[in-house]
Amino acid sequence: xxxxxxxxxxxxxxxxxxxxxxxxxxxxxxxxxxxxxxxxxxxxxxxxxxxxxxxxxxxxxxxxxxxxxxxxxxxxxxxxxxxxxxxxxxxxxxxxxxxxxxxxxxxxxxxxxxxxxxxxxxxxxxxxxxxxxxxxxxxxxxxxxxxxxxxxxxxxxxxxxxxxxxxxxxxxxxxxxxxxxxxxxxxxxxxxxxxxxxxxxxxxxxxxxxxxxxxxxxxxxxxxxxxxxxxxxxxxxxxxxxxxxxxxxx
Amino acid sequence: xxxxxxxxxxxxxxxxxxxxxxxxxxxxxxxxxxxxxxxxxxxxxxxxxxxxxxxxxxxxxxxxxxxxxxxxxxxxxxxxxxxxxxxxxxxxxxxxxxxxxxxxxxxxxxxxxxxxxxxxxxxxxxxxxxxxxxxxxxxxxxxxxxxxxxxxxxxxxxxxxxxxxxxxxxxxxxxxxxxxxxxxxxxxxxxxxxxxxxxxxxxxx
Numbered sequence: 398x399x400x401x402x403x404x405x406x407x408x409x410x411x412x413x414x415x416x417x418x419x420x421x422x423x424x425x426x427x428x429x430x431x432x433x434x435x436x437x438x439x440x441x442x443x444x445x446x447x448x449x450x451x452x453x454x455x456x457x458x459x460x461x462x463x464x465x466x467x468x469x470x471x472x473x474x475x476x477x478x479x480x481x482x483x484x485x486x487x488x489x490x491x492x493x494x495x496x497x498x499x500x501x502x503x504x505x506x507x508x509x510x511x512x513x514x515x516x517x518x519x520x521x522x523x524x525x526x527x528x529x530x531x532x533x534x535x536x537x538x539x540x541x542x543x544x545x546x547x548x549x550x551x552x553x554x555x556x557x558x559x560x561x562x563x564x565x566x567x568x569x570x571x572x573x574x575x576x577x578x579x580x581x582x583x584x585x586x587x588x589x590x591x592x593x594x595x596x597x598x599x600x601x602x603x604x605x606x607x608x609x610x611x612x613x614x615x616x617x618x619x620x621x622x623x624x625x626x627x628x629x630x631x632x633x634x635x636x637x638x639x640x641x642x643x644x645x646x647x
Numbered sequence: 648x649x650x651x652x653x654x655x656x657x658x659x660x661x662x663x664x665x666x667x668x669x670x671x672x673x674x675x676x677x678x679x680x681x682x683x684x685x686x687x688x689x690x691x692x693x694x695x696x697x698x699x700x701x702x703x704x705x706x707x708x709x710x711x712x713x714x715x716x717x718x719x720x721x722x723x724x725x726x727x728x729x730x731x732x733x734x735x736x737x738x739x740x741x742x743x744x745x746x747x748x749x750x751x752x753x754x755x756x757x758x759x760x761x762x763x764x765x766x767x768x769x770x771x772x773x774x775x776x777x778x779x780x781x782x783x784x785x786x787x788x789x790x791x792x793x794x795x796x797x798x799x800x801x802x803x804x805x806x807x808x809x810x811x812x813x814x815x816x817x818x819x820x821x822x823x824x825x826x827x828x829x830x831x832x833x834x835x836x837x838x839x840x841x842x843x844x845x846x847x848x849x850x851x852x
Contacts, residue, residue, distance in 0.1 A: 412835055468834050476841065476848045478848060499699075500688075502695070502699050503696065529702075530696045531703065536758070593785075604830070620836045631828065
């Protein structure tokens with residue numbers, strides 16, 4: 398019998414080695430070309446258009462940092478955050494970050510503080526980006542966010558991290574205000590409910606490509622290639638397993 | 648210096664927790680300490696989060712923004728829940744009923760609104776996405792799933808039609824597993840990137 402526990406650790410070990418080697422490789426040589434996603438371009442454009450029109454922008458970092466079904470989604474939202482906090486984002490004070498869990502809100506605040514004290518002009522301050530926690534459960538988060546979105550017309554809403562299907566209400570609210578909605582997160586059910594209404598939506602593993610698409614670096618390119626190699630090996634393994642099962646070996 | 652120290656602490660703790668899966672007996676004295684510290688930090692972060700929530704509503708009141716009436720209701724409800732939570736023991740029936748008596752109907756109301764919105768959203772699908780193979784596939788598979796879930800279609804066990812019906816009922820789960828496998832791989836890579844300090848969201852890269 399296959400020891401699945403050991404198999405899992407082999408996958409983690411192989412991924413770590415591949416990630417390190419490929420990062421080194423891409424730092425020395427030309428990068429790994431990834432296809433452009435028009436959804437990401439539309440999201441960035443909507444952010445700049447919102448600033449020009451004096452409208453608010455909202456980034457929802459999800460309702461939980463860690464879940465057993467989607468363990469990486471909360472962390473993914475936090476890794477995207479530094480890429481979205483550029484100089485322009487704090488200029489008008491119209492960018493807000495929301496989270497549905499204390500740890501997410503605290504980490505987000507820390508990232509904002511670090512970003513503006515380390516790298517940018519002293520003329521800008523971290524107070525230009527508001528962070529808040531409108532609710533502590535998925536539905537109370539939606540209720541709190543609905544109140545916030547209705548109070549100020551929003552030009553852009555970015556949905557990141559782990560989300561529940563109730564985010565559909567937020568997407569509809571912003572779209573009714575002629576705002577742009579971008580989805581790059583969510584559970585499977587959240588992605589399914591957003592699919593019919595949100596044009597710019599990243600599905601499945603493309604969600605994890607977002608940080609590299611905004612700011613491609615050797616680490617992200619190594620991540621993409623490692624993921625591609627693992628995906629290929631997994632497909633081969635699944636096909637081999639199915640064939641062996643059909644002929645009665647497994 | 649501070650940034651290097653933070654990165655090193657994150658790396659060491661992460662590797663120690665990982666090593667705990669391989670050597671659970673050797674690290675049995677260290678791992679509970681790390682997990683307890685993490686739980687304490689998560690608890691403290693939760694309290695800070697509640698602070699954010701209260702501050703948001705207090706600021707809305709102070710600035711006389713739109714929706715301040717709801718902020719008043721929130722602050723009153725929060726104070727009642729806080730005082731009752733501190734005064735009464737955690738398992739108190741009155742306190743539990745007080746909280747659930749508000750939370751359940753409100754959440755049920757929101758879910759019913761969501762159900763209506765879902766219906767409207769499904770009608771909007773073609774307008775948003777157009778007649779593409781993906782949108783047609785999405786709509787038809789959603790409709791077929793509904794039909795199969797209703798249980799009206801039945802077949803004689805052991806026949807070809809029963810096998811076909813069973814396959815069609817399992818089909819959405821096969822698709823879901825495919826997406827979940829992809830997301831699991833993505834999650835693994837994100838975790839490793841942070842653990843190996845290739846990605847450092849808590850400091851400059």
